[in-house]
Amino acid sequence: MIVDSNTFDHCLPEVVAAVQPLEQAEFVEVPVGEDCKSVEIASQVWQAMIESGADRNSVVVAVGGGAVCDLAGFVAAGYERGVRLVNIPTSLIAMADAAIGGKTAVNLGGVKNPVGFFKMADIVCVEPSLLASLPKAELKSGAFEVVKTAAVADPELFSELIGGALEPFSAQAITCVAEIKQAIVKADPKDHDIRHILNFGHTFGHAIEAYSVHGGMRMSHGVAVGIGMAMAMRLSVLKLGLAREVYDSYCQYLTQRIEFPQYTLRDAEQMLPLIHHDKKCAGGQVLAVLLRKPGEAVIDVALSDNELLDTLLSGMAL
Numbered sequence: 001m002i003v004d005s006n007t008f009d010h011c012l013p014e015v016v017a018a019v020q021p022l023e024q025a026e027f028v029e030v031p032v033g034e035d036c037k038s039v040e041i042a043s044q045v046w047q048a049m050i051e052s053g054a055d056r057n058s059v060v061v062a063v064g065g066g067a068v069c070d071l072a073g074f075v076a077a078g079y080e081r082g083v084r085l086v087n088i089p090t091s092l093i094a095m096a097d098a099a100i101g102g103k104t105a106v107n108l109g110g111v112k113n114p115v116g117f118f119k120m121a122d123i124v125c126v127e128p129s130l131l132a133s134l135p136k137a138e139l140k141s142g143a144f145e146v147v148k149t150a151a152v153a154d155p156e157l158f159s160e161l162i163g164g165a166l167e168p169f170s171a172q173a174i175t176c177v178a179e180i181k182q183a184i185v186k187a188d189p190k191d192h193d194i195r196h197i198l199n200f201g202h203t204f205g206h207a208i209e210a211y212s213v214h215g216g217m218r219m220s221h222g223v224a225v226g227i228g229m230a231m232a233m234r235l236s237v238l239k240l241g242l243a244r245e246v247y248d249s250y251c252q253y254l255t256q257r258i259e260f261p262q263y264t265l266r267d268a269e270q271m272l273p274l275i276h277h278d279k280k281c282a283g284g285q286v287l288a289v290l291l292r293k294p295g296e297a298v299i300d301v302a303l304s305d306n307e308l309l310d311t312l313l314s315g316m317a318l
Contacts, residue, residue, distance in 0.1 A: 001025045001061045002045060002072045004032045010133035011090045015063055025061065026052045034218070036071050037106045039115065045075045056080040059122075065091030065138075066098030066221065070113075073104030077117035087121045090130045092142025092169050093222050096149065096177045097198075099124050101185040110213070111277045112206040118190060126178060128171050140257055141222030143168035144201075147253075148229060149177040152197040153184070155295035162253040196289060197297040201229035203288040204311070207274035211267070223258055230254055231311045236290040237318060240298060244318070246291075251316050260316055268312035275308055 001022065003012055008029055016022045028048050030036040049058070060083060062072030069087045076085040089099035105116025131139065143161075146168035150158035157176055160166040166173055181198065188195035205221070205228030212219035230251055236242035254260065263271070275286055286308060287300040 001027050001063055002030060002068055002075065003027060003063045004030055004036060004065075004068055006032055006133075007064045007068065007090050011063055011088075011130050014130070015088055022061065026054075030068065030071060033065075033067050034107060034213075034221075037067050037074075037113075039106055039108065042071060042075050042078070042106060045071070046079055049075075049079055054079065054083070056083055059084040059086060061086045061088065062099070063088045063090060064094070065089065066094040069094050069099045070104050070116075071106065073102070073119040073121065074106055074116060077104060077119035082119070085119060085121045086123045086125070088125045088127070088130075091134060092131060092139055092174070093145045094142075095126045095128070095131075095174050096142060096168075097145045097181060099126075100178060100181045101195075101198075102189065103191065110210055111274070112210050114277070120189070126174065128169075128174060131169055137220070139169050141220040143257075144222040144226035144229065146173055146177050147250075148201050148225060149180050149198065151229065151250075151291065151294055152200050152289070152297040153180045153295060155293070158294045162249055193299075196299040199299075200289040200291070200297055201225045201227075201232050203275060203278055203286065203303075204228035204231040206278055207271045208261075210274050211271045214270075226254055226258065227260065230260070230316060232288060232290055234314070234316070234318060235288070235301075235303070235307065235311055236292070239301065240290050240292045242291050242293060246294060247318075255316075262315055263312050265309075265313065268309050271312060272305060272308060 028045050030041055060072050060076040062069045073085055076083050087099040089095045102118050102120035104119050105113035108114050147161050150161055161168055184195050205225035208227055209219055209221055209224035233247045233250055237247050286303045288303050290298050290301045292298055
C-alpha cells in the first residue's frame with residue numbers, strides 16, 4: 001500500500017477496517033502532493049517492494065489523492081513489468097479524474113508528467129465519505145477537474161455546476177464525471193484521439209502549476225487547471241466563436257473561488273518554454289483543446305507564441 005502522511009492519518013484506518021486483508025499489507029509512506037511524483041521516490045518504493053519480497057503476483061494499492069495514484073500506477077507498471085493495481089482515491093480530483101483511466105506519470109526537471117506509462121487499475125474504489133477529511137482548499141481544487149469534464153462532455157452538468165445548482169463534490173456529480181471519463185477512456189484507452197478532450201485547460205494549467213513552484217508559492221493542480229480553462233475559453237471565444245456569455249459565466253464562477261493571477265511579460269516569457277514542454281505539443285507546435293460550445297471540444301488547435309503570450313498577459317479581458 002502506498003500512502004502519504006495525510007492519508008495515513010485520516011483515511012487508512014477506515015480503509016483497512018473495511019478491507020481486513022489489508023491489515024497484512026506492507027505500507028510505504030511517500031511525501032505529500034507533487035513531491036512524491038519523482039523517479040527517485042518511485043525507486044525508493046521499488047526498493048521497499050524488493051525488500052518485502054513482492055513478486056509479479058503482488059498488488060499495489062494506492063490510498064491517496066491524484067499524486068499518490070499517479071505514483072502508484074507508475075510503480076505498478078514498472079515493477080516486474082507490471083503488477084496489479086488498485087486505486088482508492090481520497091481526494092475529489094482523484095475520484096473525478098486522476099484515479100481513472102490508466103495514465104500514470106512522474107515529474108522530471110521541473111516539467112509536469114513527461115515520464116510515464118499507461119497502466120489501467122484493476123479496481124478503482126470511490127468512497128465519497130473519504131472526502132470528509134479534506135480541507136476546503138482541496139475540495140475547491142478538485143472542483144475544477146469536475147467542471148472541466150462537464151465542460152467538454154456534458155453541457156447540462158456544466159450549467160448546473162457553474163450555476164450553483166449542483167455541488168461538484170456531491171455523489172451525483174462525482175458519479176457523472178467518473179462515468180464520462182470511463183466512457184471516454186474505453187473509446188480511446190491510449191489517448192490517440194477523443195481522449196484528448198480531457199486535456200482542456202491543461203496546456204496553460206500545467207505551465208501555471210510548474211511556474212508557481214519557482215515562485216515559492218505552489219499552486220494546486222486543480223486551481224491551475226481552473227485558470228487554464230479560463231485562458232482556453234478566452235481563446236475559444238476569439239478563435240472558435242464560443243459564446244461570450246459562456247466565458248463570462250465561467251469567469252464569474254472562477255473568481256468567486258480564487259483570485260485570478262496577473263502575469264507580467266517576464267512571467268509570461270518564462271512560462272512559454274513550460275508550455276512548449278507539455279507532452280501535448282508536437283514538432284515544436286503548441287496544440288490545445290478549445291471549446292466551440294459546452295460539450296463540443298475541438299482538439300489539437302494550433303496556438304502561436306504570440307497568442308500564448310497575449311493570453312497569459314490579458315488576464316480575463318477580451
